[in-house]
Amino acid sequence: xxxxxxxxxxxxxxxxxxxxxxxxxxxxxxxxxxxxxxxxxxxxxxxxxxxxxxxxxxxxxxxxxxxxxxxxxxxxxxxxxxxxxxxxxxxxxxxxxxxxxxxxxxxxxxxxxxxxxxxxxxxxxxxxxxxxxxxxxxxxxxxxxxxxxxxxxxxxxxxxxxxxxxxxxxxxxxxxxxxxxxxxxxxxxxxxxxxxxxxxxxxxxxxxxxxxxxxxxxxxxxxxxxxxxxxxxxxxxxxxxxxxxxxxxxxxxxxxxxxxxxxxxxxxxxxxxxxxxxxxxxxxxxxxxxxxxxxxxxxxxxxxxxxxxxxxxxxxxxxxxxxxxxxxxxxxxxxxxxxxxxxxxxxxx
Numbered sequence: 001x002x003x004x005x006x007x008x009x010x011x012x013x014x015x016x017x018x019x020x021x022x023x024x025x026x027x028x029x030x031x032x033x034x035x036x037x038x039x040x041x042x043x044x045x046x047x048x049x050x051x052x053x054x055x056x057x058x059x060x061x062x063x064x065x066x067x068x069x070x071x072x073x074x075x076x077x078x079x080x081x082x083x084x085x086x087x088x089x090x091x092x093x094x095x096x097x098x099x100x101x102x103x104x105x106x107x108x109x110x111x112x113x114x115x116x117x118x119x120x121x122x123x124x125x126x127x128x129x130x131x132x133x134x135x136x137x138x139x140x141x142x143x144x145x146x147x148x149x150x151x152x153x154x155x156x157x158x159x160x161x162x163x164x165x166x167x168x169x170x171x172x173x174x175x176x177x178x179x180x181x182x183x184x185x186x187x188x189x190x191x192x193x194x195x196x197x198x199x200x201x202x203x204x205x206x207x208x209x210x211x212x213x214x215x216x217x218x219x220x221x222x223x224x225x226x227x228x229x230x231x232x233x234x235x236x237x238x239x240x241x242x243x244x245x246x247x248x249x250x251x252x253x254x255x256x257x258x259x260x261x262x263x264x265x266x267x268x269x270x271x272x273x274x275x276x277x278x279x280x281x282x283x284x285x286x287x288x289x290x291x292x293x294x295x296x297x298x299x300x301x302x303x304x305x306x307x308x309x310x311x312x313x314x315x316x317x318x319x320x321x322x323x324x325x326x327x328x329x330x331x332x333x334x335x336x337x338x339x340x341x342x343x344x345x346x347x348x349x
Contacts, residue, residue, distance in 0.1 A: 026044050026046060027046050028044075028046065028110075028130060028131055028132045028133065029043075029044070029046065029047045029050065029051070029100065029110060029112075029129070029130070029131035029132075030043065030044040030046070030047065030128075030129070030130050030131075031043040031044070031047055031061075031128075031129050032117050032118075032126050032127070032128055032129075033066075033082060033126065033127050033129060034125065034126050035082060035083075035086075035124065035125055035126065035127065036125055037060075038062070038063045039060045039061055039062045039063060039066075040060060040061035040066060041060055041126070043061065050100075050102055050103070050108075051069050051100055051101065051102060051103070052069075052102070052103040053065075068101075069100055069101040070098060070099070070100060070101070071098070071099035071100075071101070071107050073099075074096075074097075074098045074099050077096055077098065078096070078098050078112070081094045081096055081112075081114050082114065082127050085114055085115065085116055085124060085127050086116075086123070086124045088116075090116065090119075091115060091116065092115070093113050093114065093115045094113070094114045094115075095111065095112070095113050095114075096111075096112050096114070097109055097110070097111060097112070097134065098110050098112040098131065100131070108133060108134075108135055109133075109134040109135060109138055110131035110132060110133055110134060111131065111132050111134050112129055112130070112131040113129070113130045113131070114127055114128070114129050115127065115128050116128070154207060157203060157207060158207070161199070161203045162200060162203055165196040165197075165199050165200050165203075166200070168192065168193075168196050169193055169196050169197070172189045172190075172192060172193045172196075175189060176189050176190070176193075201335075204316065228279075229256075229279060229280060229281040229307075229308075229347065230257070230279045230280060231256075231257040231258070231259060231279075231280045231281075232249060232256055232257070232258045232259070232280065232281050232282075232283065233258075233259045233260075233261065233267055233270070233271075233280055233281070233282045233283070233307075234246060234258060234259070234260045234261070234283050235261045235264060235267050235282060235283065235284045235285060235293075235296065236261075236262065236283075236284075236285040236312070237262045237263065237285065237287075237288050237289060238262075238285075239262065241285075241336070242260045242262070244337070244338075245283065245312075245338045246258050246260065248338050248339070248340055248343055249338075249343050249347075251340055251343075252340055252343040252344045252347060253343070253347050256347070263288060263290065263291070264288055264290075264291045264292065264293065264295055264296040265291060267282070267296070268296065268299055268300060271300070271303065271307065272303065275305060275307055276305055277305060278305045278306050278307045278308075279307065280307035280308075281307060281308055281309075281310065281346075281347075282307055282308070282309045282310070283310050283312045283338070284296060284297070284309050284310070284311055284312065285311075285312060285313055286311065286313040286315055286320060287313070287314075287315075293311065293313070294323070297309070297327050297330065300329070301327060301329075306329045307329070308329055308330075308331045309327070309329055309330045309331065310330070310331060310332045310333070310334060310346070311324045311330060311332070311333040311334070312334055312335075312336060312338060313333070313335060313336065314335060314336045315335070316335050320333070321333050332346075
């Protein structure tokens with residue numbers, strides 16, 4: 001049998017050296033436990049390095065020293081397996097998950113395979129243990145299960161919460177202009193539509209929270225400073241959004257001058273020519289067909305005089321929020337749509 005692995009040209013001492021080299025290079029935990037002496041009599045170097053036994057002066061590892069690095073809940077399982085292997089067929093293996101304490105004092109999960117190593121007649125005298133670190137496998141299983149749970153939650157949210165509110169708004173749209181609906185009923189329908197929109201917006205945040213695996217999605221910390229602005233710039237490539245935002249601002253501040261831009265290059269030129277004191281307020285979208293809102297901010301950061309910027313985007317991604325925080329002239333990050341209440345809170349000094 002040895003010739004299958006080593007070839008007939010290897011001498012016994014060469015084979016022994018090769019086996020020793022292989023044994024020393026194993027990165028798992030390998031040890032032989034003597035059932036009569038109740039101690040580890042052979043162990044690989046990795047075991048010393050991982051579990052800290054290299055600090056022991058004794059050649060052998062006594063049972064009490066072994067128990068000291070096995071999790072208390074797993075000690076009985078490990079030592080019962082040593083006895084159980086005596087009842088099994090020759091070379092039959094037992095596999096258990098055992099936690100061993102590493103040099104940092106924390107426990108690591110190991111898949112531990114135990115088999116007979118030396119027998120005296122029919123009696124097993126020594127057992128061989130080979131343990132492989134299961135940390136990455138466990139992490140993968142946890143991540144996999146968490147992903148499955150998240151997908152189930154998302155499925156419920158979309159099929160129940162979003163669908164329900166969507167159906168309600170659709171019904172309201174069909175009825176609101178009906179000649180049989182009086183003004184009081186119309187106002188009730190509008191109120192219901194507003195509530196449904198708020199629920200949908202909240203649900204979108206919830207979905208994003210699940211997709212980002214519950215990362216911290218705290219709101220952008222606005223400076224809270226209410227200032228007098230001479231002019232507002234709306235920078236968004238969507239013409240309808242610009243028109244609606246202009247109307248909303250004019251409802252809050254009737255005579256506020258407003259400039260509209262559908263790309264990020266023209267407002268930079270405008271600001272360079274007209275804004276000499278940083279007295280404007282800029283509502284800036286992120287996504288554009290060419291140069292985006294981040295390109296705008298990177299260029300604008302080099303201006304000597306800078307007005308304040310509020311990011312106005314449909315994105316609720318925390319990555320975007322955190323990136324916006326890195327610009328000291330960006331005072332807030334809000335999600336579309338722009339509301340009259342927000343405009344009044346930021347503009348009415």
